[in-house]
Amino acid sequence: MAAASCSPTVFLLMVSGQIERAQFPEFDDLYCKYCFVYGSDWAPTSGLEEGISQITSKNRNARRDLVWNFPIDVTFKSTNPFGWPQIVISVYGPDLFGNDVVRGYGAVHVPFTPGRHERVLPMFVPESTSRLQKLTSWLTGRYPEFTDPKVVAQGEGREVTRVRSQGFVTLSFNVVTKDMKKLGYDVSSPNLASSSLTSVTDGMHNF
Amino acid sequence: SGGAWKLLSGLREGQTQVDHPQMDDVAYWCHPIDVHFATKGLQGWPKLHVQVWHQDAFGRTELFGYGFCHVPSSPGFHQLECVTWRPLGSWQEQLSQLFVGGGPQLLSSDLIYTGADRYRLQTCAMGTVHFQLAVLLRNFDRYGVEC
Numbered sequence: 607m608a609a610a611s612c613s614p615t616v617f618l619l620m621v622s623g624q625i626e627r628a629q630f631p632e633f634d635d636l637y638c639k640y641c642f643v644y645g646s647d648w649a650p651t652s653g654l655e656e657g658i659s660q661i662t663s664k665n666r667n668a669r670r671d672l673v674w675n676f677p678i679d680v681t682f683k684s685t686n687p688f689g690w691p692q693i694v695i696s697v698y699g700p701d702l703f704g705n706d707v708v709r710g711y712g713a714v715h716v717p718f719t720p721g722r723h724e725r726v727l728p729m730f731v732p733e734s735t736s737r738l739q740k741l742t743s744w745l746t747g748r749y750p751e752f753t754d755p756k757v758v759a760q761g762e763g764r765e766v767t768r769v770r771s772q773g774f775v776t777l778s779f780n781v782v783t784k785d786m787k788k789l790g791y792d793v794s795s796p797n798l799a800s801s802s803l804t805s806v807t808d809g810m811h812n813f
Numbered sequence: 814s815g816g817a818w819k820l821l822s823g824l825r826e827g828q829t830q831v832d833h834p835q836m837d838d839v840a841y842w843c844h845p846i847d848v849h850f851a852t853k854g855l856q857g858w859p860k861l862h863v864q865v866w867h868q869d870a871f872g873r874t875e876l877f878g879y880g881f882c883h884v885p886s887s888p889g890f891h892q893l894e895c896v897t898w899r900p901l902g903s904w905q906e907q908l909s910q911l912f913v914g915g916g917p918q919l920l921s922s923d924l925i926y927t928g929a930d931r932y933r934l935q936t937c938a939m940g941t942v943h944f945q946l947a948v949l950l951r952n953f954d955r956y957g958v959e960c
Contacts, residue, residue, distance in 0.1 A: 614957065620855050622883045627896050627938070637932065652856055660934035663901060673896045673938035675880050677928045681856065720959045721887030780886040782855055785957040793959075 616683045617791070618651070618784040619691070621716050623777060625659065625676040628697065630729070630773035633709050636672055636699035637661045638775070643713070643759040644682065645689010653680035678779075687791060691716045692759040695775050697729055701747055708751040710773050713759040716781065718793045723779045730769040815857010823848035831868050846946070855958065859884045860926050863942050865897055869914060876918050878939035881926040885948055886960045893944040898936040 625638060641656040659676040682691055697710040710729025717723040732750045734740045743749050752758065786793060829842035850859060865878040878897030885891040901907065902917045910916045924930055953960050 618855070620858070622858050622886075624882065635935075654928060657928040658932040659928070660931040660936050662898060663935070663937045665938040671896075671938055673898045673936070675896050675898055675925075676931060677860075677881065677926055679858075679928075722885040722891060778882070780858065780883045782858070782886045783959045784855065786959055788957050 614785040614788050616685050617786045617789055619682045619684070619716065620782040620784070621681070621691070621779060622677075622679045622782075623779040624678060625674045625695065626724075626776045626778050627674065628672045628729075628773060628775045629670070630672065630697070630699075630709060631670070632772060633699050634664050634672075635661055636697050636709055638674060638676070638695055638697045639755070640676075640678065640693055640695050641756065642680065642682075642691045643694055643756045644691040645684075645686070647686040648682050648684040648689055648691060651681045651683050654678075655680055678777075690718065693777070694755050694759050695727060695729070695777075696755045697773070697775065703747055705747055707747075707749055710771075710775070711752065711755055711758045712775055714777070717779050718781075720781050720783050720793075723781065725777045725779065727775045727777065728771050729773040729775055730771040733768045733770050735768050815854075817854035818850050818852045818857055818859060821849040821851050846944075858886060861893075861895065861944065862922070862926055863895060863897065864922075864925075865940070865942065873914065875914050876916060878942075879919065879922075879925045880942060882944070885946065888948050888950045888960065890945070890947045893946060895942040895944060897939045897942060899939050901935045901937045 625640060628636065628638070630636060638659045639656065642650070657676065657678075659674045662672050662674055664670050664672055678693070692713050692715050694713045695711070696708060698706045699709050701707045708731055710731055712727035712729045714725050714727050717725070732752060734743055734750055739750075757763065783793070825848070827844065829844040832840040832842055834840050860881050860883050862881045863879070864876070865880075866874045867877045868874050876899055878899050880895045880897035882893055882895040885893070900917045900919060902910070906917060919925070924934065950960055
């Protein structure tokens with residue numbers, strides 16, 4: 607913090623939070639991985655950029671949520687807000703024969719505005735486009751998955767992918783930024799902060 | 814909290830009373846939290862770490878859940894819901910837990926708030942802990958920190 611007195615050239619983004627819980631009505635015993643995708647001007651300065659959670663089960667008695675309570679703590683520095691970090695979540699679980707199968711991919715931008723945020727990510731898996739492939743993947747137990755989960759954070763190639771969505775993951779973020787204002791960036795428009803995701807959370811309450 | 818953070822006053826940890834709720838499925842602890850931190854850096858923002866224990870009719874205590882959540886970084890009043898989980902044993906342990914109670918516990922509580930070694934665990938969802946926190950910050954914007 608001592609360096610703040612001279613004119614800054616980089617700004618810092620500190621993200622802390624957790625992968626709180628998930629709703630997957632059809633599946634149980636799931637674990638998740640997270641990683642961050644960011645632009646070329648960004649660099650992590652401390653904390654873990656990726657992680658693997660524990661395997662978690664639903665509670666048989668009460669609610670049907672899966673709880674991970676998995677910590678995220680990472681700090682980035684950048685000179686340019688383009689390529690703002692996105693967190694990519696992928697969820698895995700065993701199928702009937704005990705093989706690990708992907709149960710969902712999802713990605714969301716780290717919130718721009720400082721403070722506490724909650725995000726609900728719809729989770730989807732890629733689907734085979736042909737009947738034959740569907741049959742063979744059903745027979746062999748090998749379902750299509752992305753070789754690199756980071757593609758879900760990119761906009762290219764979407765027109766050729768077909769997916770099915772089958773769950774939600776709830777994340778909570780605490781965002782602190784440093785020297786954004788000094789560099790002239792304005793992120794404060796609180797009325798826009800989470801309005802785009804309300805339609806998603808509406809769908810979540812249906813089951 | 815991390816290395817740059819210093820506890821100036823207040824209790825770093827505590828234990829609540831045991832509530833035996835009569836009305837519904839919620840135990841009300843009404844436990845006051847009052848701490849004052851000073852910091853030299855942002856790394857290691859304080860976290861709240863909870864362990865929920867259950868006391869049965871024989872006076873035995875068993876683990877009901879571990880959980881953590883970050884203290885909100887923006888000033889003001891916050892209502893937090895901290896999800897909790899507990900480790901799941903083998904099926905023999907789960908069977909004995911069904912009849913005699915008890916269950917596996919973590920040897921080191923570090924696993925609760927660090928992510929590095931979590932992948933070796935298998936856990937089960939438990940209840941949620943509700944917090945009401947009011948956060949006051951001082952002099953953060955003088956250092957260019959936007960919270």
